Every structure is written in C-alpha cells, then in structure tokens.
Amino acid sequence: MLLESIKMALSSLMANKMRALLTMLGIIVGIASVITIVSLGEGGKNEVLGQFEQIGASTVIIQVRSSQAQAGDYINQNDVDAIRTRIDSVKHVTAPLQSIGHASTEMGRRRIYLSGIDPDFNEFSPIEIVYGRLFTEIEYLDAFPVVIIDRAGAQALFGRENIIGERLTVESSGRLLRATVVGVCESVATQFSAFASSFGGDFDESRGMPFFVYSPFTTAGTIIESNNRFSSINVMAVEPERVDEAGASVIRLLEMRRGNSERSVYRSQNLASILDQINNVINIMTWFISTVAGISLVVGGIGVMNIMLVSVTERTREIGIRKAIGATNTDILLQFMTESVILTLFGGLLGILAGLGLAFGISAAAESLGVAQITPILSWQAVVIAVAFSTAVGLFFGIYPARKAAHLHPIDALRHQ
C-alpha cells in the first residue's frame, strides 16, 4: 500500500510541477543554507588544521599582550637563550625578526617579507631548499650578508630560479643591505601566511602576496628596527604531551625575569587552543545560520501545509471517489502524508545539492579573490540530518491536511464540485 501511495503521490505532484517546486522552495532554501555553512565550515576547519599541522602539535606560541605590556616587558634575545637552556620541557625556541621591505636588482624593485631567522627556525617551519643551502653556523654568528629567497622571488628579481651567488639589495626601514643569495627555496605562500599571522605578522595581503626573503637574525638585526624586542616567540616542547607544561614554564620564567607576574603580560597558545578558538567561531556561525535556516524550514513547512490544504480541497471529489470504492481513512491519510513527505524530502535533496553548489561557488569566488582557500566538505552526518529534518517537516506539517482529507465524509466529498 505504501508503494501505491508513493506512486499516487508522485503522479499527483508531477501533475503540478511548478506548484510543487514553489512549495519546496522554503525547504530548499533552509536546507541549502545549512549545508552551505556546514560544508564551508568543515572545509575551513580542515584547511586551518592542515596549515597548523606545519607548525605541529608540540609548538606553543608565547605572545606579549600589547594592551598590558610596558616597554620593558618585551622578550629579548637573552630571554630566548635563557628559555633554550634553562627549561627542560623546551626542545627548540625561535624568535624570528619580521619586517616588510623591498629587494632590488637590475630587473627591478619588489616588495618582500623579510625574516631574520635563527638556527631553530627550520625546526618550526622547514625551509625547503631547491638550490643552494641553508645558513651555516658562522653566518649566524658573524652576521654574514647572505639571504635565501623563494622561487617566485628569484623569478621576479632575476628572471630565473637558480641564482646562487647572485647579489641583491635588501632594504627595510630605509636601511640597505647588499647580500649574496646562498639558497633558493620553495614558495610556501599559504602556510607561511598562516605562520606569519600566528606570529602577529602585519603584512597587507590586499597589496598582493610579497616574496619571501630569509637572512640570519644577526644580519637582519642590522637593518630591521627591532630594538631587540619580540612580541611573540615560538617554543617547541620535547613532546606533544608536554606542550602545556612548556608554555607555562616559559611564562613563569619570563615573569620571574621581569618581575611582572601580577599583570599577566604573557599568554601561550598552542595548536589545541587555537583550534578550539577556530571551532568556537565556526560553531557560533553554524548555530546562527542553523537558527535562520530553522525558521526558513518552519516557514517552508507552513507553505507545504498550505498547499496540501489547497490540494485536499481541490481533490475532495477524488477523495470521495476513492472512499466510495473502498479506500479507508488510513489509506487516504497515508496518501496525503506520503505526498507532503515526498515534497519536503525532495526539497531537502534539492537543498543539499543547491547548498553544495553554493558552497563550491563561494569557495571558488574566495579563491579567485585571494581571500581564502577552502574546499567545502560535506559530511554524511550533515546529509543524514538534512534528510531527517526535511522528512520530519513533511510529517509534521502534513498531518493536519492529511487528517482533514481522511476524515471527509464520503457523501459530502462525492457531492463536492
């Protein structure tokens, strides 16, 4: 009987295609918006997770809260050395100097992102050398004028990639440095930008992605105006389980050295806590959109109920005929319930497709605008919930019209014109 009901419902819906589609619209919009936000959220989470995997689960970022900090609170190279030598749970620590500057050759002058790195930097964010090599110990110690530049930068400044031994001029805050290229590395734009912004990096993405130039921190220190002050450093714990302990120890040490523990100037962030924050934001967004979508589903459901009531009135005579030839109240109830559930279920399925399409559209637009790189992910849980919800809407809002149809008196129904 259910199979027959489905057949009848389909043929009756097919007879009014446009009406069925318009009725489904509320459900389509509701489901589509939830699917869009959930799949973008999942995709975004995944992307961020991927980026942070570069930093690793053992890494903790120690930041100076600028709102609380006084001039003497910033972290200096002595602190970094103390952390490296005096805390057992710390394996590596790095405090890169970072600055926006320019590099020039005969071919032109380009904006660069200049990082003064220490030997530990490579442990946090490996520089993938394509030509040449990393810096040597003596280059770090004696502040050799050497740089590593990324592929894209080499291409832009020299017109080729293998430029080992070539010279260029690096400038930052008006100071110049004539340097020799000792290495060319892979361009790692996205993961670096995540890394950089986790350091509190401040380069302006709207002016286009700059090229990346690295030099020993000692060398960079001669042109980057830092006054030996870091607002953020990266610490790697000896193992992921001890990442919280490492963060706490570093903060305790810094507060002891400064005697500023009562102002809580420093804070530590690790992968888990950053992920927590991101999850929080995504969850709030998801709940907000879901609430709006819930309203849309209710409105859509009322639309379904409305059109089903119209349908019951239009088909009163048909109901009478069916009852005269032996349809029970249950048969009629089932027929109309099936119809409303098919309406909302089909609307839900269309909504999933539309939502997925919209998510991919948004992600493509975001990528072409250079805002973000997110591949939407549709989890099976989201599909199941969407299907269950649209079915529930059909059942709930279908009951009243179907009961009305089922309880029509056969004689009155047959007399209806």
Add this chain to the structure above:
Amino acid sequence: MTKMTKILFRAKNEEKKNKAGEENSEQSVNPNPVIALRDVWKTYRTGAVQLTALRGISVQIFRGEFTAIMGPSGSGKSTMMNILGCLDQMDSGSYFLNDTDISNLSQNQLAFIRNQEIGFVFQSFNLLTKITLQENVELPLVYAGLGRRERAKRAAEALEAVGLLSWARHRPNEVSGGQIQRAAIARAIVMRPALLMADEPTGNLDSRTSLDIMEVFSQLNKNGSTIVLITHEKDIASFANRIVRVEDGEIVFDSFGRDAPGPGKNH
C-alpha cells in the same frame, strides 16, 4: 481495520462466492437476501432544520434481482442509496448486507465492505480524470491489496465484459460519455461485488447511449449480478424486474411478487 479482520472478512467473502457459484450451477436460489433493511430511520439536522429522509423503511432484495428504486427528488431515494451503499449510516433500524450486520460498523470497516461487497455507478461517472481507464478500473483492486499482475488481469476481464478492452490505455477525457460510464461499470464489477448500485447512471447521457448502458446492466444481471438502480425515469426503470417506489421517506409501492417478471417472482 486490522489486517486480521481484513483477512477474516476476505475468507468469509470467498466462501460466500464459492457457495454462490455452486448454487448458480444447480439453478437453485439463495434463500437469504443480499439486502435486508428493517425499519430504517434517517434524519438530517442542519442547524435548527430537521429533515426526516427515511421513515421506517423495510425491504429485502434477493440475489439475482434487478431492482429499480424510483421516486421524485426529495423522496429519500438518494438517502436510501447512500445507506444501501454503506456510504452513510442510519439513525435506527438494522441492515444486513450479504449476512453481515452493517449497523454498527466503524468508518474503516464500512470502507472495507464498500470495497468488497458493493460496486458503484454514479450519474456523473466519478472516474479519476488524470489516470487511464484501466488504472481507474484497477483502483478498487489496489485498495483490496492485490498485486500488480492480478490487478491487470482482473481489470482486463472487467473491461472486456463492458466492451472497452481496446480503450484501456485512454484517459477519460479521450473517450465518449458512454464509454466513460462503461469504464465506471467495469470498475464497479471488478471486485465481483454482492451488489451493484447505480445512481441515475444515464442521467448525463443522451437517450441512445442511455439504452446502450442499460443493455450492459441487463446483460450483467442475466449473468447473475444483483443490481439496485436509482432512477426517476420510467423507461430506464423498465429494464429492471422489480420496482420499488419511495415517497416522503416511505415505500409506497413494491412490485415484489406481483406483476414484474424475473427471479423475484419465485419468493
């Protein structure tokens, strides 16, 4: 109605049909009436207005009879047809249809009786317009829970009986009024009901087609169908072999056992 009761009903029905088959072959007559109405009253109330449509109707109709119920409009013949057809319930009195007491059945049980025991032919045809004639004829079989193959077979038989087999795949709007009414008759007989009810079946047809349709009924009656025909036209009623006349909710004339020919005379 539960599945169990359905099965019980069906079993009982089969048994009856088998019995009927034996009796036909022996040319004997079932002593029990198909319809037994006793002192049936029905009053309609709309607001302050009360209208007593049936005032103590008693009648018995036997297997194989072709009965015409006649009467002017407002006489109560439509009410009688609704009660006989199990579409409506009476206020008091009793009604046995094929030995089943109808008086106290629920809505769903009445639906089952309509499906199994009664075939309707209406003045305004009442076919579903969006499906083919064959699908219309199959509809009672759908509600009886029959499988697709069995439905197709029995629908074809019924359409054949009314001479419409070649039109089976057409929709009602593609055929003539007479053909639509033939399809409606096919739908009414497809469940092999105990009783065929026709309510002014020729009211929407021209006189030529009306005669055709009445010929179909006559033929079905000759083949053993029990038919109750509601009409106000004498020439249509003349196809029946028993006339019951209703006025003001009472039976004022019944040709049963009098001049009319046919099986009714034997009682």
